[in-house]
Amino acid sequence: MAGQWIDGRAVDGSSGQTIDVVNPADGSVVETLTLADTADVAAAVDAARRAFSEWSRVPPVVRSEALLALADRMRARADEYARVESAQAGKPIRLTTGFDVPGSIDNTLFFAGAARSLQGTAAAEWDGDHTSTIRREPIGVVGSIAPWNYPLQMAMWKMLPAVAAGNTVVLKPSELTPLTSLMLAEDASAAGFPDGVFNVLTGTGPEVGEALVSHPDVRMVSFTGSTRVGHRVAEIAAQQLKRAHLELGGKAPFVVFEDADLDAAVQGAVAGSLINTGQDCTAATRAYVHRSLFDDFVAGVARVMDGIVLGDTADEATDLGPLISRQHLEKVAAMVDRAVDAGATVVCGGVMPDLGGWFYRPTLLTGAAQDSEIVQDEVFGPVLVALPFDTDDEALELANDTVYGLAASAWTTDVVRAHRASREIAAGCVWINDHIPIVSEMPHGGFKQSGIGKDMSQYSFDEYTQVKHVSVDITGVADKEWHRTIFTNPRPQQ
Ligand code: NAD
Numbered sequence: 001m002a003g004q005w006i007d008g009r010a011v012d013g014s015s016g017q018t019i020d021v022v023n024p025a026d027g028s029v030v031e032t033l034t035l036a037d038t039a040d041v042a043a044a045v046d047a048a049r050r051a052f053s054e055w056s057r058v059p060p061v062v063r064s065e066a067l068l069a070l071a072d073r074m075r076a077r078a079d080e081y082a083r084v085e086s087a088q089a090g091k092p093i094r095l096t097t098g099f100d101v102p103g104s105i106d107n108t109l110f111f112a113g114a115a116r117s118l119q120g121t122a123a124a125e126w127d128g129d130h131t132s133t134i135r136r137e138p139i140g141v142v143g144s145i146a147p148w149n150y151p152l153q154m155a156m157w158k159m160l161p162a163v164a165a166g167n168t169v170v171l172k173p174s175e176l177t178p179l180t181s182l183m184l185a186e187d188a189s190a191a192g193f194p195d196g197v198f199n200v201l202t203g204t205g206p207e208v209g210e211a212l213v214s215h216p217d218v219r220m221v222s223f224t225g226s227t228r229v230g231h232r233v234a235e236i237a238a239q240q241l242k243r244a245h246l247e248l249g250g251k252a253p254f255v256v257f258e259d260a261d262l263d264a265a266v267q268g269a270v271a272g273s274l275i276n277t278g279q280d281c282t283a284a285t286r287a288y289v290h291r292s293l294f295d296d297f298v299a300g301v302a303r304v305m306d307g308i309v310l311g312d313t314a315d316e317a318t319d320l321g322p323l324i325s326r327q328h329l330e331k332v333a334a335m336v337d338r339a340v341d342a343g344a345t346v347v348c349g350g351v352m353p354d355l356g357g358w359f360y361r362p363t364l365l366t367g368a369a370q371d372s373e374i375v376q377d378e379v380f381g382p383v384l385v386a387l388p389f390d391t392d393d394e395a396l397e398l399a400n401d402t403v404y405g406l407a408a409s410a411w412t413t414d415v416v417r418a419h420r421a422s423r424e425i426a427a428g429c430v431w432i433n434d435h436i437p438i439v440s441e442m443p444h445g446g447f448k449q450s451g452i453g454k455d456m457s458q459y460s461f462d463e464y465t466q467v468k469h470v471s472v473d474i475t476g477v478a479d480k481e482w483h484r485t486i487f488t489n490p491r492p493q494q
Contacts, residue, residue, distance in 0.1 A: 003033035003178070003202045004040055005185035007047035008195030013202065014039040019175055024090030024322045025313045025357040031088075031179060036203035041170070041211040044199040048141040048168040049217045051196030056138045056166040060116045063164055067112035069191035074105050077187070081180055083314075085152050088177045090321040090357065091276065092313050103438075104156045107456065110440035115164035118461060129475050135468040138166035139243065140219035142464065143212040145205070145233070146181070147225045148174035148324050149279040149380075155181040157247075157444075158222050159188075159198055161460035170199045170218070172209050176324060178202040205229065213237060220245065222463070226378075227404075227449050245453035245463045247445060249378045250281040250406030253399035254435060255421060256297060257392065258290035260411035264433060265293075266300035272409065272435030273384040274308065274362055277321050281450075282407035284435050286375055287386040288395045294388040298366060301384065302348040305362035311355055322357040323381055329358040332381030339365055339374035339385075349382070376402050392417065396424045405447030409435035428454075 002010040003019075015037035020029045055063070074081060081104075082096040091100065120134040144158035151173055162169050173181040178200070185200045201208055209229075213221050213236045223233045224247040237244035254272060256265045272284035289297045309319045323329045329352065336350050349363030363383045368374050375385055389395040399408060399421075409431040410421035422430040428446045431437070438444060438456070445454035453463045473480075 001031055001033055001179065001182055003182075004036050004044070005182055005189075005198075005200040006040065006044045007199065008189050010182075010186070013037065015203070019202065021088050021177070021179055022325075023087045023357075024324050027357060030084075033178065033202050035175070036201040036208050038207065038211040040201055040203070041208055041215060044170045044201055045141055045143075045212070045215045045217050047196035048170050048199055051194055052138075052140055052168045055163070055168055055194060055197050058166075060118070063166065064112045064115040066188075066192040067108050067115065067160070067164060070188050070193075071105050071108040071112065073187040073191050074101070074108065074184075077183070078102075078105070081152060081183060084179050084183065086313050088179045089148060089151055090313055090324060092318045092321050094316055094318070095276065095321075100150060100152050104152050107153075107156045107160055107440045110456075111160040111164040114161075114458060114461070118165070118465070119458075125474065129473065129480070130471045131474050133470045133472075135470055136165075136461070136465045137468055139464065139466055140167060141217055142167045142169050142220045142222055143215065143218035144169055144171040144222045145209050145212065145225065146171065146173045148177040149276060149281070151177035152180040152184065154224050155184055157455040157460075158224070159184070161455075162222065162464045163193070163197060165461055165464045167220070167464055168197045170201060170212060172201045172203060172212055175202055175204050209233075210236065214240070216240065218242065220464070223247070224455075230451065243463075246451040247281070247453070247455060248406075248449060248451040249404060250283070250446065250450050251285050251376070251378055251402045251404040252282055252407040252409070252427070252435070253425070254284040254287045255395050255399050255408070255410045255425075256287065256289040256293060257395070257410065257412040257414070257417050258292050259413045259417070260290075260293065261413060261433070262293055262296055262300065265289075265411040266297060266304060268409070268411065268433075268435050269297070269301050269384060270304040270308075270362070274305075274320060274382050275436055277323055277360075278382040279324065279380050280436075282429065282436065284384060284409065285379065286399075286402075287384055288389050288398050289386055290395070291388040291390055294386070298347055298364065298386050301386070302364050305348050305364055308362050310353060310359050310361070320362065320382065322355075322359045324358070326358050328380070329360055332360055332379055332383065335374055335377070335379050335381075336363060336365070336383060339368055339372060342369065342372050342374075344368040344372070344374060344385070370398060370401060378404070392420070396421065400424075400426050403449040406450035407431070409433075
C-alpha cells in the first residue's frame with residue numbers, strides 16, 4: 001500500500017519517511033507505509049476543493065447510488081476488512097467480524113437512504129409578501145481526523161454523512177491504524193465516488209493533523225479523539241471561525257439501583273467495560289452499585305472477568321485483545337498502580353500477562369475515592385471501578401460528577417427510576433438495562449467535555465450542512481410598504 005489516497009489515486013507520501021503498522025497482539029509488522037507531510041495536505045485539500053463544485057450539485061440519488069455501490073463492495077471484501085482491522089488494531093476477529101465491519105456496512109446503507117431524504121421546513125409566506133424556503137447546503141471541504149480505537153467505524157462515521165450531504169472529505173486516520181481507511185478509499189473510488197471526493201492521508205497529528213485543521217480551504221473540521229487534542233483542534237478552528245465537530249473522551253457511569261436484575265447488571269458490566277479491551281469512549285468505567293447489591297455485584301463481575309480469554313486475536317476463541325501499544329499499556333498499568341497507592345483494592349486483574357503483545361488482564365477495583373484519578377480520568381483500558389451508594393440522589397450526583405458526558409447506563413426494574421435516571425444523567429446517550437448497543441438511526445455524541453455535535457442518524461446532517469433562508473418577494477411591486485421606514489417619497493421619478 002502506498003500510504004496516501006489523493007484525487008482518486010494511491011500515492012506515496014512526500015515526507016520521505018515510512019511508518020510500520022504494527023499488530024499489537026504480537027508486535028509483527030502488518031504493513032509499512034510512506035508518511036504524508038504538509039505538501040500532501042495541500043494536494044489532498046486542493047483535490048477535494050476541485051471535486052466539491054460537481055459533487056455538491058449532483059442530484060442526491062447519484063450520491064446515494066455511490067454509497068449503495070460502496071456497501072456492495074465492502075460486503076464482497078468483508079472478511080478482508082475484518083482481518084485487516086483485527087491485525088492493525090489488535091481486535092479479536094469475533095469483534096471485527098460481528099461488529100466493526102457489519103456496523104460500517106449498515107452505516108453506509110443508512111446514509112445512502114438518508115442522502116435522499118434531507119428535510120427542511122415547509123415553504124410559507126410569513127409576512128404575507130414573501131415566500132420563504134430553507135435550503136440545506138453542504139459546507140465544502142471537510143477535514144476529518146480519526147482515532148485508532150475503531151479505525152473503520154470512525155472513518156465511516158465521518159465520511160458518510162459528509163459526502164451524503166454533498167461535501168468532500170480529507171480524512172487523516174490515526175497513523176497507528178490507517179489500513180482500513182485506505183481500503184475504504186479504494187472501494188469508494190471503485191464504487192463511483194469521483195476523484196477528490198474522499199482522500200486519505202497517513203500522517204502524524206501534530207504535523208499532518210494540524211496542517212489539515214488550519215488549511216484555509218478546509219471549511220469544517222470533524223475530529224474524534226481525546227479531549228486534550230480536541231481542545232487544540234477547537235483552538236485552531238476558532239482562529240479561522242470554521243465549524244468544529246468534536247467527538248471526545250468519556251467516562252461512562254454504570255448505575256445499579258437496588259431493584260436491578262443483578263445477573264443482567266453483572267454481565268452488562270463485564271461486556272460494557274471490556275468491549276474493545278476498554279478502548280471505547282462509551283465503555284462502562286464507573287459502576288455505582290446500591291450497597292445492598294455491592295458485594296454480590298463485585299463477586300459476580302470478578303468471576304466473569306477471571307474467565308475472559310486473552311490471546312491470539314485471529315483465533316475465534318479469543319475474547320479480549322491487547323491494548324493498542326506498549327506506551328498505552330504502560331499508561332493503563334501506571335494508572336491502576338497509582339489507584340492502589342491511593343488506597344484502592346484490586347479485586348481481579350491488574351497484571352500484564354506475557355502473551356507476546358500489549359495485554360492487560362480485565363481489572364476490577366474497589367475502594368477508590370470519587371475524586372481520585374482512576375474515577376475521574378479516562379483510562380481507556382479494561383478497567384472497571386466499583387463504588388457503593390445508599391440513595392438514588394447520591395447515585396445520580398456521583399454519575400454526573402466528572403467533566404465528561406458521553407454515555408451512561410442505569411439498571412433498574414422500576415419505570416420511575418428508569419425515567420428519572422435518563423432525564424438527570426448528563427450524557428449524550430443513557431441506556432436502561434444495557435450498555436453499548438448503537439444503531440445507525442440514532443445519534444452518538446457527547447455533553448460537557450465529551451464534545452460538540454452528533455455522529456450517525458439524521459442529526460449528523462446538522463453538522464455537515466448549513467441552512468440558508470431564501471426569501472422571494474411575491475407582490476411584484478416596486479413601492480413596498482416597508483420602504484416607508486427608510487424614505488417617505490414613495491414614487492421614483494418616471
Ligand atoms: P488522540 O486525540 O491522541 O488522537 C486522535 C487523532 O488526532 C489521531 O489521528 C491523531 O494523530 C490526531 N492528532 C493528534 N494530535 C493532533 C494535533 N495536534 N492536531 C490534529 N490532530 C492531532 O486520540 P487517540 O488516542 O487516537 O484515541 C483515543 C481517544 O479518542 C479517547 O480519548 C477516546 O475517548 C476518544 N474517542 C472518542 C469517540 C467519540 O465518539 N466521542 C470515539 C472514539 C474515540
